[in-house]
Amino acid sequence: MSRIGKKPVSVPAGVTASVDGQTVKAKGPKGELSFVVNDEVLVKMEEGSIKVDPRDDSKDARSKWGMSRTMIVNILLGVKDGFEKRLEISGVGYRAAMQGKNLQLALGFSHDVLYPIPDGIQITVPRPTEIVITGIDKQQVGQVAAEIREYRGPEPYKGKGVKYAGEKIVRKEGKKK
Known part of the structure; x- marks a missing residue:
């Protein structure tokens, strides 16, 4: 189990984030970025944070789970601070x-x-x-x-x-x- 993937990603103040299917978009004071999450990982927005989960228990889905969360964190930090x-x-x-x-x-x-x-x-x-x-x-x-x-x-x-x-x-x- 991914310890990184379990944590929900909180959206920082001053940044607007949206989840549209498998695409996560973030807009902040520095600019705008988007990331397309792999199909083996499920992404949803809930209560001002982004939750990432694997679709099944396969090794491939679990390996992309933590990486997808880290990529989402990176785009949120990038549009806020750079x-x-x-x-x-x-x-x-x-x-x-x-x-x-x-x-x-x-x-x-x-x-x-x-x-x-x-x-x-x-x-x-x-x-x-x-x-x-x-x-x-x-x-x-x-x-x-x-x-x-x-x-x-x-x-x-x-x-x-x-x-x-x-x-x-x-x-x-x-x-x-």
């Missing part, structure tokens, strides 16, 4: 800057990397070594952060590269004489 990921750049000459609607990254290559910012995502560069990614869709914010980090992930010897804020890099010992 999500944020921070990236840190370390290394001599490594820096980031905004160039119009693109993020320009100097990561030690022979050329600068231009990353086009997708719709629904805002990227700011408060310092040349820090990137802040914000948006209302948690999956999209994480995907953009992962794509930027992928250009030059942190290496284990000096720790140079792009890493998540707070990420601990396991360092290796260098050569010995």
Whole structure:
């Protein structure tokens, strides 16, 4: 039994949510999102909260039960507060800057990397070594952060590269004489 799935999802203040068949829609101060729940999971609105239940006792339905509740929570939190990921750049000459609607990254290559910012995502560069990614869709914010980090992930010897804020890099010992 899913312990997460058993809890009803309360709709936060300032957010309007509606359930139409298998589609859950949420509208809040940051924007509007919707999520289509899998057919093996039953969704209903009752007393200002959203209740999620499996249709039967199959393993497939039970595995999608908790995930569906978590996705509903994420869209409700996204339209209310939004999500944020921070990236840190370390290394001599490594820096980031905004160039119009693109993020320009100097990561030690022979050329600068231009990353086009997708719709629904805002990227700011408060310092040349820090990137802040914000948006209302948690999956999209994480995907953009992962794509930027992928250009030059942190290496284990000096720790140079792009890493998540707070990420601990396991360092290796260098050569010995």
